[in-house]
Amino acid sequence: MAQQKPVERHSGVSLWRQIADRIRVSIADGEFRETGRLPPAFELATRFGVNRHTVRAALAFLAEEGLVESIQGHGTLIVGNRQLTLPIGRRTRFSAGVGDQASSVTTRLLHSAELPAPAEIAALLRIAPERPVIEVEEAGYVDDRPVSCSQHFFPADRFPDIAHHLIAIGSITRAFAACGLPDYLRASTEVSARHADARERELMKLSPGAIVLEARAVNTDLDDQPVQCSRTRFSADRVSLRMTT
Amino acid sequence: MAQQKPVERHSGVSLWRQIADRIRVSIADGEFRETGRLPPAFELATRFGVNRHTVRAALAFLAEEGLVESIQGHGTLIVGNRQLTLPIGRRTRFSAGVGDQASSVTTRLLHSAELPAPAEIAALLRIAPERPVIEVEEAGYVDDRPVSCSQHFFPADRFPDIAHHLIAIGSITRAFAACGLPDYLRASTEVSARHADARERELMKLSPGAIVLEARAVNTDLDDQPVQCSRTRFSADRVSLRMTT
DNA sequence: TTCAGTTGTCTAGATTAATAGACAACTACC
DNA sequence: GGTAGTTGTCTATTAATCTAGACAACTGAA
Structure with missing residues (x-):
């Protein structure tokens, strides 16, 4: 991940969707294996150059898929994976x-x-x-x-x-x-x-x-x-x- | 193609984008080989259950890719393909x-x-x-x-x-x-x-x-x-x- | 020439996506 | 108990996407 690849606007794919897809491959690549959870939402927002609410939409989508689970006050855990x-x-x-x-x-x-x-x-x-x-x-x-x-x-x-x-x-x-x-x-x-x-x-x-x-x-x-x-x-x-x- | 698969709303992928992707695979499958061109835009619109303007956005996108070419008064020709x-x-x-x-x-x-x-x-x-x-x-x-x-x-x-x-x-x-x-x-x-x-x-x-x-x-x-x-x-x-x- | 069939353009409005900010609610740790 | 760090929720605003309708412009054939 990291900020080197900004999201693409006007591509026909919504920003939350792009972000969800990229977080999904980051997880599959084992990027967050050490901590077992994602960075806080506001940090992801600055990395991707979007608003925190947009990141939240992406995380909600991944949670729906069963890949992550957000816990209030604690963070967003990675619960499913495996390639x-x-x-x-x-x-x-x-x-x-x-x-x-x-x-x-x-x-x-x-x-x-x-x-x-x-x-x-x-x-x-x-x-x-x-x-x-x-x-x-x-x-x-x-x-x-x-x-x-x-x-x-x-x-x-x-x-x-x-x-x-x-x-x-x-x-x-x-x-x-x-x-x-x-x-x-x-x-x-x-x-x-x-x-x-x-x-x-x-x-x-x-x-x-x-x-x-x-x-x-x-x-x-x-x-x-x-x-x-x-x-x-x-x-x-x-x-x-x-x-x- | 055909109307059996409606587009998905609120999927994070814009309708014009979904339609462009589906027309692209239809072309690759040789669906319009007989005529060499796409059905008229209003017909595609009813097939996909969207407005004609939305189809036009999809066709403009495919034209940008060099896959089709629209000619006013005539139709939309398939100009590039090959799998x-x-x-x-x-x-x-x-x-x-x-x-x-x-x-x-x-x-x-x-x-x-x-x-x-x-x-x-x-x-x-x-x-x-x-x-x-x-x-x-x-x-x-x-x-x-x-x-x-x-x-x-x-x-x-x-x-x-x-x-x-x-x-x-x-x-x-x-x-x-x-x-x-x-x-x-x-x-x-x-x-x-x-x-x-x-x-x-x-x-x-x-x-x-x-x-x-x-x-x-x-x-x-x-x-x-x-x-x-x-x-x-x-x-x-x-x-x-x-x-x- | 006329006309049916098609794409191109314009305006307007409705819906969805994204941004912005403020603050509540919760967790973990001191 | 207090506090830093985090997610959850709310309101408001702006931007992008989709719909709707009308009509102009062009093509090909009768």
Whole structure:
């Protein structure tokens, strides 16, 4: 942080919003780790070159997000944080990847359905268009904070029961195992970034204007046959991706 | 686009700004490819549920960016676009990766210097802290549109003259070759996303609030010895990254 | 030429965001 | 108990954003 970057006026983004965003990344960078709390509001106001009330609006917004908590007479405490790094390589697995960065890693199945494959999905899975695919939507949580939401497609001809296994077991890796596929590999991952849409914001409890990292991946079996393609959106505030080639 | 997603009020982001952002992604998605121009302003206004003047502010902003051009009495034409996909794998090269997606791919060297390695850089390059490194900053252009800016670090002990070669030749791959390194591999790439800072916006002509994809990479020689680490920021509107593992 | 369709400009008013200052309320520490 | 340091609340004012309506200016086609 510090006063070297003043806020931008007339940019279409309100000052309190810019300030909230910058404080959020400062917290993620560990800038206030020593004290565990933010500098007083009037000091932040002079740093950013705005009025104390404007800073207060930013802090109220961050408090709404659950990132900080203001206590009258005392200060503003940092209560939530954590930036995760998720490794992506040949053997990418969501829960294993987070590893020791967190104490609990869970996924929640939101929805599943069987439908004829859209052209794009069929091409990625290398099946004929309109052949049935199983679509599964799930959300990922780390220490009970939502960090991702994803959409998976499996060829229904090969894994007709994978949705039932997923519901029962909860893990894609183990659902594959239950379908007779003990191992699989990540063939490709395409990453882009954009603003979160309304549904993503709802699922991951993001604020308007938040950024998501979108990873489109294809997994194959050991014979290089596609077994799954998926589209996972990560909250960019909470996750970065590390590719190992 | 379409009216199913109304704009959000009191989100800290002005309505014209939200509308500009959404029209920008609609254009990138090819939504108006048939006509080559946007619907009339009053129609956009009803779609988004705002006043025509608000839409006009959004269009003026996009025109400032060079993405559209309004012609009185005629309509609003889409004049600039293109979303590139840059492959990232063992043999990632900037100019080769863009390949046939564009007719011209160039880089411009902005700055170079020799300095003692900061701790983080030294660790990535596996050299002793404070040993000299060559820092090079450059910008990447595709069809004369800026799409990236990057910072590269090379161990000065091994490649003392790489900056001179880079100035003379312009290509990192060929500068390495001139330093006696005919081939090198991408060891790791870490990708994150955030809002562009002031300098990135200036270099890539981005609007305030634009998103950048940041890729931190390490390249090694064939003996797995690091030869370069770099930090490249791509305009997320213009580039997506495709990892092949 | 006419006219429907579109963008450009102007004025006015309502709503929201930001500034300014004063003071109350609370905490921690002496 | 007192006090320095901090957040909470209130009022008032100014600036920016959004809405509303009217009409001018221009384009392309009938």
